[in-house]
Structure formats: C-alpha cells, structure tokens
Amino acid sequence: MKRSALRTVSVILSLLLMCALISSCDNTPDAGKDVYTVGICQFIEHEALDKATEGFRAAVTKELGDTVKIVYQNAAGEKMNAQSICSSFASDSxxxxxxxxxxxxxxxxEATSVIPVVGCSVTDFASTLGLTDFTGKTGFNVTGYSDILPLEKQAEVIKELFPEKGKVGILYCSSEINSRYQADEITKHLVSFGFTCENYTFVDTTDVTLVTEKASRECDVIYTPTDNTVASNTSAINNILEPAKIPLVAGNIDVAVGCGIATVGIDYYDLGFKAGEMAVSILKGEIRPEDTEIGYADEYFKKYVPERADALGIMIPEGYSAIE
Structure with missing residues (x-):
C-alpha cells in the first residue's frame, strides 16, 4: 500500500512537471488577463519607423483600449541599446x-524564445533570424510584417527613367543585413535590363560622405535600398549628388524626399497598423506567432520629386505621382 501510494504521488508529480514545462514553452499569452503589457522596441527615430509605431499603437489601442499598457523604448540607433531594451522586456515578462x-x-x-514577438519594418525576416529553410512561417515565437518592396519594380523605375542604360551605383551600409539582400536582388534585375552595377558600401555614418563622393564620380545613377543609415544621412548625400548632377532612385519615400528623384513606396502607418492587428489576435489567443505567416504591404506606388527631376532634366513618364 505504501509503495503503491508513493508510485501514485510520483506519477502525479511527473504529470504536473510536464504540464509546467509545456506551459512555459507556450507562446500564447494569457487571453484572460485584465491588462496586457506590450513592449515596443524601435531601433531609431526615423519617419518610416515612427509611422509604423504610430500605426501599431492605433490598432492595439483601438481594439484593447484601457486593457493594454504600452511601454515604448527607442534604441537611438545602437544595437547594444536594442539588446538591453529587449532583455528588460523579457525580464519583466x-x-x-x-x-x-x-x-x-x-x-x-535573441532575448526571448517564449514571449510573442511581432516584427515590423523588416525587409528580410529569414536573414535576420538566420533561417535557411524559410517557407513563410518562422515556426517559433516570431512573426510580423515585412517592408520589402518589389525590387523588380524598383529596377523598372531606373529602366524607365534612364533608358540609355549606364552604370548604377548601389549605395548602402554594409552592416545592415537587409540592405545587402536588396542590393544583391536588384542587381539581378538591373543586369537583365542591360545596366552594369557596382556596390558602394560604408560601415557607418563616418564614411558616408567619402563613399558617396566616389560613387558620384564613377556612376550615372545611384540606387539606395531601404537602409536606416542612408535614411539618417540624406542631407549629406544630397550635398554631394546635387552639385554633381547625379540622380538617385531611393528604396523608400523618406530617402527620396531627402536626396532622391523617385521611388516605389509603401505606407508605413498602414504596415504598422496591420502588425498591431496581428498583435491583438495573438494576445487574444486567436492565433500563435509560430503558425502565422509573415505579412506584406498590400499596395505599392511610384513617386517622384518634381524639383529634382526638373533640375536634372529628367522626363517622368505616366504612372508616377508627385511627392508633395
């Protein structure tokens, strides 16, 4: 009897331990909580990222109202700050x-494998997360919305504006994984259109001017992918390209406004809003991040900067709208 009772207690304890372990690995939040806490880690102050955060906040508060507490942190462009912020969020559960x-x-x-993570303004989730066999879902606690632009469409903009072909200099920060991916992909399209391409990369803001000067001397047109470092240095880039009369086609609207003549763009507020709706569904237990495919923008549009196009004598074809 005593041994039988001990075996029964042992089995019960084992089952309880298994349940606890399963619960700890579950990426679904407690759908019955009175107040949810959502941590926002934005890497840097930048118009596109600001709009995405604004859209995310709007979607989450629209649905959850007073039942959500949002904690916003900005990493000021420093990776170590981002790591510290996310580690703090993980510690605070x-x-x-x-x-x-x-x-x-x-x-x-990196900070958590348990807390659901919704990414946004990320061009290539697979490269960022080190996924070699990516099929649309990560299979773990991360999902979100990508801001990847149709690179073939961006290559078509260069083809339409510069039909005489020539050399395209691809200007970006070598430490940004997404930028390298975009540079490689658009090169394939541009080469198929008859252009020659060369990458002009800088490590950080300290050598943006030097690298841009070199590109302006050697290229007929410059292309910049969606790149945070470029976005933060558009004035410096424009101060070099404008007097050199070298046009730049940008990977997003903000860079086009700062130093470019044209772009294919998306609405970052809408992208953030969609990410917010996804987050709400996760918090309510309606979906799980590991089972949710990465989302993308629904619409893309061609834009141009009239003042720079006129100054460079570039004829803008139909299908483009002016950036106001």
Whole structure:
C-alpha cells in the first residue's frame, strides 16, 4: 500500500512537471488577463519607423483600449541599446514585444524564445533570424510584417527613367543585413535590363560622405535600398549628388524626399497598423506567432520629386505621382 501510494504521488508529480514545462514553452499569452503589457522596441527615430509605431499603437489601442499598457523604448540607433531594451522586456515578462526594424527584431528574438514577438519594418525576416529553410512561417515565437518592396519594380523605375542604360551605383551600409539582400536582388534585375552595377558600401555614418563622393564620380545613377543609415544621412548625400548632377532612385519615400528623384513606396502607418492587428489576435489567443505567416504591404506606388527631376532634366513618364 505504501509503495503503491508513493508510485501514485510520483506519477502525479511527473504529470504536473510536464504540464509546467509545456506551459512555459507556450507562446500564447494569457487571453484572460485584465491588462496586457506590450513592449515596443524601435531601433531609431526615423519617419518610416515612427509611422509604423504610430500605426501599431492605433490598432492595439483601438481594439484593447484601457486593457493594454504600452511601454515604448527607442534604441537611438545602437544595437547594444536594442539588446538591453529587449532583455528588460523579457525580464519583466511583458505579454508581447513589437520590434520595429531589423536590429530591433534581431535583439527581441535573441532575448526571448517564449514571449510573442511581432516584427515590423523588416525587409528580410529569414536573414535576420538566420533561417535557411524559410517557407513563410518562422515556426517559433516570431512573426510580423515585412517592408520589402518589389525590387523588380524598383529596377523598372531606373529602366524607365534612364533608358540609355549606364552604370548604377548601389549605395548602402554594409552592416545592415537587409540592405545587402536588396542590393544583391536588384542587381539581378538591373543586369537583365542591360545596366552594369557596382556596390558602394560604408560601415557607418563616418564614411558616408567619402563613399558617396566616389560613387558620384564613377556612376550615372545611384540606387539606395531601404537602409536606416542612408535614411539618417540624406542631407549629406544630397550635398554631394546635387552639385554633381547625379540622380538617385531611393528604396523608400523618406530617402527620396531627402536626396532622391523617385521611388516605389509603401505606407508605413498602414504596415504598422496591420502588425498591431496581428498583435491583438495573438494576445487574444486567436492565433500563435509560430503558425502565422509573415505579412506584406498590400499596395505599392511610384513617386517622384518634381524639383529634382526638373533640375536634372529628367522626363517622368505616366504612372508616377508627385511627392508633395
């Protein structure tokens, strides 16, 4: 009897331990909580990222109202800050992390394997997360919305504006994984259109001017992918390209406004809003991040900067709208 009772207690304890372990690995928040805590890690102050965060906040508060507490942190463009922020969120056991930008997503994914992470403004989730066999879902606690632009469409913009072909200099920060991916992909399209391409890369803001000067001397047109360092240095880039009369086609609207003539763009507010709706569904237990495919923008549009196009004598074809 005594041995039988001990065996029964042992079995019960084993079952309880298994349940606890399963619960600890579950990426679904407690759907019955009175107040959810959502941590936002935005990598840097930048118009596109700001709009995405604004859209995310709007979607989450619209649905959850007073039942959600949002904690916003900005990493000021420093990877170590992003890592510290996300580690703090993990220690505080927030219910969900919104990681706005590539570096923020990398930091959040490293900080926790349990708390749901919704990424946004990330071009290539697979490269950022080190996934070699990516089929649309990560299979773990991370999902979100990508800001990848149709690179073939961007190559078509260069083809339409510069039909005489020539050399395209691809200007970007070598430490940004997404930028390298975009540079490689658009090169394939441009070469198929008859252009020659060369990468002009800088490590950080300290050598942007030097690298841009070199590109302006050697190229007929410059292309910049979606790149945070470029976005933060558009004035410096424009101060070189404008007097040299070298046009730049940008990977997003903000860079086009700062130093470019045209772009294919998306609405970052809408992208953030969609990410917010996804986050709400996760918090409510309606979906799980590991089972949720990465989302993408629904619409793309061609834009141009009239003042620079006129100054360079570039004829803008139909299908483009002016950036106001």
């Amino acid at each position: 927030v219910d969900l992390i919104f990681a706005n930008s590539t570096n923020a997503l990398a930091a959040a994914a």
